[in-house]
Each structure stands twice: as structure tokens, then as C-alpha cells.
Amino acid sequence: MTKEKYGNKLKDSNLKVTPQRTAVLEALDNLKDHPTADKIKEYVVKNNPNIAVGTIYKTLETFVEKGMVNRVKTEEGVMRYDAILDRHHHLYCEETKRIEDFFDDELNEILIKYFEKKKISNFAIKDIKLQIIGTFDSKKN
Amino acid sequence: MTKEKYGNKLKDSNLKVTPQRTAVLEALDNLKDHPTADKIKEYVVKNNPNIAVGTIYKTLETFVEKGMVNRVKTEEGVMRYDAILDRHHHLYCEETKRIEDFFDDELNEILIKYFEKKKISNFAIKDIKLQIIGTFDSKKN
DNA sequence: TATTAAATAGGAATAGTTCTTATTTAAGAT
């Protein structure tokens, strides 16, 4: 019962369970490629044809505030969202602007250890993410 | 003769030397905090009161194309620019949105070696940047 | 000094996002 899963997630964050929020959660759960608000809308609209675009933005903002979703740093003019909260890094494709997840616990260990030794003066680190910039091999796109 | 320096930089990139471009270069050279187009305009306007904002954007775009300037990835709605081309990473302050440079050759070595061993399948790495997220100690702000 | 391709000024247009407000609704209380 996956619909129920989203309801519980909302309750856990002390949010009222609405069809709009449930739909956005579902979209985020299914669109794994760091979607824009617009992509989320496209997905949500299939089952909720009357949802307002402002609601999508408002919902995403709420989710970010509650820590249910993260924004992804880009150098484009559009915001992208990430529902995966486990620590991971990102592959940025320069050609296609695709952003793919990169999980690597060994690397995380190395980074943590490195910055335990080497403190940055006047800066308290909360998180470290790698931007791995390059291109996907275009054998099959 | 620093004015001349900017002129040469432009010539090196096969760009016509104009007062507007020189001024934007000078602004980028002096504003070390990854300025927005608007901050650059504020700086440039002091000596070039008639410059058009569109010219600033166009100039920055040209510089990015020529590899004289990089965009900085953020999760804000405004673009920020970086005139430092030497390999470096960024400290992102969650509170103030300040972005500060972080140079660390030892860390670069570690990363390069790590990814020489551990290739990412189907992805050709061009560059790796760390997003070091946290807060600056607010002793003096 | 004349030529010309390129650059700029000025302002309109666009796009992503936020804001406003009347209406609707979820959730708790009765």
C-alpha cells in the first residue's frame, strides 16, 4: 500500500495529508533524475489534472523546510529537487545536463577522515558533496 | 598597468577590447566572493554609469564561453560567477549564502588518485569540485 | 580616414518562481 506510505511520511512531518502533497511525494519518489518543478507537474497532472502550479512550488518548499527533500545545486536557471536523503554525490553531465546519483561509502570515509584531521578555520562543516562534472559515454543515450 | 592587463586578457581570447568588457573583467578581478551579475553591475557602474545590464549579461556569457570565467553551482535563483580558474573548491555558508574558495592540493591529489583507480562506468570525469556545506563561525561576521 | 563586422544601449519579452486572495478542505471537537 504505497499511497499509505506517503500519508505516513506526511504525518511524520506534521503535515496534513492532502491529495496534492501525496501526489508530489509520489512524483518525487518515482522521478529519480532530480526533476524540476515542471517535470514534477507533468507527472502529477496525470492523476491530478486540476493541481495548480503554485501548489507544486509551495509543496516543494514545504518539503524542503521539513527536510523531506533537498534542492540540488546547478548552474542553470531552474531549481531541481532530490528526494534521496541518504548521503550521496552527483554526476553532472555537461552535455545533457543530466544529474545522476553517485553513492560511495569508501569515498565518504576518506573525506570524513580527511576533514577530521584538517579542520577549516572559522567554518563548521555540515555536509560535503562532490560535484563530479563530465559527460556520460554516449554509446546509448 | 592593470588596465592593460585586462586588454591583453581580452586579446588572448580574441575578443575586441571595449571599455565594457574591461570593466567587467576588472570587477570580476576585484570581487572575490563569486558575485552575481547585479553585484558586478554595481561595481562597474561606478566608472561606467551608462553600461546596460544586458551588456553585463552578454559579456559574462562571452567570458564563460571563452573559459575566462566559470559559473558557480548554487541552489538560489541567481547565477554567480567565479574568475578564479585554478582548481579549487567551495565553502557554502547555509546562513549567509556566502561562497568562499577552498584551495587544497593535498585533497586534489587524493581525489585524483581515488578516481584513477575507481572509474565510474559510462562517465568521463572532467572535473571534481567539493561543495563544503556549513556555516562560518559568527565571531566576527 | 573610411570601412565594416562586432558590440552596446535601451527596452521589450520570456521564464521560473513567488505572492495574493477567495474558496475549499482536512482533521479534530462535539
Add this chain to the structure above:
DNA sequence: ATCTTAAATAAGAACTATTCCTATTTAATA
């Protein structure tokens, strides 16, 4: 089950960063 009410939503206006358009100006070269 119905009532109550604070919160959420729809619809569209407003806002803001950026891009686009084009008449005019200018840098570079001859």
C-alpha cells in the same frame, strides 16, 4: 455524522533574473 476552524489550494497577478531584439555606436584594420 456534523460542525468548526486553521490550513491548504486554485487561479491568476506580480515579481525578478535573464534573454532577446534592433537601431546605433564603436573597435579594429586597411
